[in-house]
Amino acid sequence: MTSVHPAQGTFDDLGTPLSEVTFVVVDLETTGGSPTGSAITEIGAVKVRGGERLGEFATLVDPGREIPPFISVLTGITQQMVVQAPRIETVLPSFLEFARGCVLVAHNAPFDTGFLRAACTACGYAWPAFPVVDTVDLARRVLTRDEVPDCKLGTLARFFGAGTEPCHRALADAAATVDVLHGLIERLGSFGVHSLEELRGFARTPTPEQRRKRHLADAIPNAPGVYLFEDERGEVLYVGKSRDLRTRVRSYFTASETRWRVREMVGIAERVRPIVCATALEAEVRELRLIAEHKPRYNRRSRHPERALWLKLTVEPFPRLSIVRECRDDGADYLGPFSATRTAEEARAALHEAVPLRQCTQPLTLRKISAGRARVCALAEIGRCGAPCVGRESAQEYARHVERARAVMSGDVLPVVTAARVRIDRLALELRYEEAAAQRDRLAAFLRGAARSQRLTALSGCAEFVAARPAADGGWELAVVRYGRLAATGTIPSGAHPRPYVDALVAAAETVFPGPGPAGSATAEEMECVLRWLDPPGARLVEVDGTWSCPAGGAERWRTWIDRAYADHVPGERGRHALR
Incomplete structure (x- = not known):
């Protein structure tokens, strides 16, 4: 009888050694950033095992739509290059066969796998159960900020001395990702990662810093509200909101949180302070107010509401349109806000096309004009301005332009729409499509700014609702809500009579005074939070002190029309379908 001697297993018995795993490193080029509205233009893939290249897969793909010009500039893939290329329904079966039985690797894998999944769904194929490795996620876990400033493919390729330089072409980027993968696998050896199972487990493991800070979520309640991450000195690092504070805060200390900025913030944070709110609306508004107050370094949006831009019709003998950062109680008319100077300038240009206000910035008074001390601008010399600066247009004649501009800003935008359409039609007939598109952009900037301004003005005009x-x-x-500012929120239990709850909430609400401009007593973002809260079916107005309405001929009625003009726009034919 043969005796069996027990033998001690090796570490390799615990999983598949990485040296025996076949990886397919894939990269895609697309017409845009979302699988729902964009398509694949190129697939490149490299198959490797044990450091050896086993094969390559590369093909252009006809996306079935125009490639945007900026994508062609970025990738070098033009419409002419894909005209004779196969469609995705022809390419996809070949790629799936090439990758069958392998581990899929990509740099920012959710992007590439998202497009591939969408293609499988469109073509009627089931998505294979590929194990997926994301080199971005691995790099964030393995490398420090002292080693690399970011985890972009080009940065990592230079850091690991990749033999191929990424250039936004699929096969070249896939080849560079292969070298990055091998460099990361070398680093992973020091973490005790030697098998595929350990690699996938490592990708799902929180960092040591995240594990060490888990206790910060222990005292957080399961309630809606706002949370503030603070450092040891009490400085607010980050402000967020959630319907369930405890669940949201705990997620910062798990492997699902891979953003390097957030991980850096977690490493600095020493406490998390919760603020429980009665409703999700209160949490959203409190978050905006706290971000504006503390300007936390790890919040990227809403930190500077004071930087919003407004289009102002000045108060002077000969008013003009000026771009300002503050609405003052000076009797002026304001339009906006706008998020960028360029957008505000485009809106101003659209209004100037319809109303011949002066465009010079010099202070202009009747005494200065009569003394001949006013400067004549180039627009006056070429007949594009009524030239009140030299007396060609009287104060009474100029006042009619001002009243017309005031009427457009506060209500009827038809003069601006009509002027823009006449100009666009003329340019399109002359085949000057780029200039027609520029006019469309000006009109869109004005209409969107005016619609926003009129919505906010209607809300802030109510003393209370x-x-x-x-x-x-x-x-x-x-x-x-008082003068557009959220003054109080609360809840009514199911089956309870509402009147006592309404009366108590109104009595306890914050006192608010009206302010200048469309958003005088609150920020535009806060007021838009309130408007979104009122949008869903089922919302009810209980009490209103004031008139809450938008002008019948206002910009809101044109928003769908201008949005459709952009949706109908075909890349490569700017202006041809600018406005229909």
Whole structure:
């Protein structure tokens, strides 16, 4: 009888050694950033095992649509290059066969796998159960900020001395990713990662810093509200909101949080301070106010509401349109806000096309004009301005332009739309499509800014209104808004009589005074939070002190029309379908 001697297993028995794993490193080029509205233009893939290249897969793909010019500039892939290329339904089976049984690797894998999954769905194929490795995620876990400033493919390729330089072409980028993968696998050896199973487990493991800070979430309640990450000195590092504070804060200390900025913030944070709110609306508004107040270094949006731009019709003998950062209580008319100077300038140009206000910036008074001390601008010399600076246009004649501009800004935008359409049609007939598109952009900037301004003006014009919206538990959420500012929120339990709750909330609400401009007592972002809260079906107005309405001929009625003009726009034919 043969005796069996027990033998000690090796570490390799615990999983598939990485040297025996076949990886298919893939990269895609596309017409845009979303699988729902864009398509694949090129697939490149490299198959490797044990450091040896086993094969390559590369093909252009006809996306079935125009390639945007900026994509062609970025990738070098033009419309002419893909005219004779196969469609994705022809390419996809070959790629799936090439990758069958392998581990899929990509740099920012959710992007590439998202497009491939969408292609499988469109072509009627089931998505294979590929194990997926993301080199971006691995790099964030293995490398420090002292080693690389970011985890872009070009940065990592230079750091690891890749033999191929990324150039936004699929096969070249896939080849560079192969070298990055091998460099990361070498680093992973020091973490005890030697098998595929250990590699996938490592990718799902929180960093040591995240594990060490898990206790910060222990005292956080399961309630809607706002949370503030603070350092040891009490400085606010980050402000966020959630319907479930405890669940959201705990997610910062798990492997699902891979953003390097957030991980850096977690490493600095020493406490998390929760602020429980009665409703999700209160949490959203409190978040905006706290970000504006503390300007946390790890928040990217909403930090500087004071930087919003406004189009102002000045108050002077000969008013003009000026771009300003503050609405003052000076009797002027304001339009906006705009998020960028260029957008504000485009809106101003659209209004100037319809109303011949002066465009010079010099202070202009009747005494200065009569003394002949006013400067004549180039527009006056070429007949594009009424030239009140030299007396060609009287104060009374100029006042009619001002009243027309005031009427457009506050209500009827048809003069601006008509002037723009006449100009666009003329340019399109002359085949000057780029200039027609520029006119369309000016009109769009004006209409969107005017629509926003008129919505905010309507809201801030009400001294008070009380609104209710159905809550998830069968009760109601309440909000008291005064001059556009959220003054109080609360809830009504299911089945309870609403009147006592409404009266108590109104009595306890913050006192608010009206301010200048469309958003005088609150930021535009806060007011838009309130408007979004009122949008869903089922919302009710309980009490209104004031008139809440937008002008019948206002910009809101044209928003769908201008959005459709952009949706109908075909890349490569700017202006041809600018406005229909």
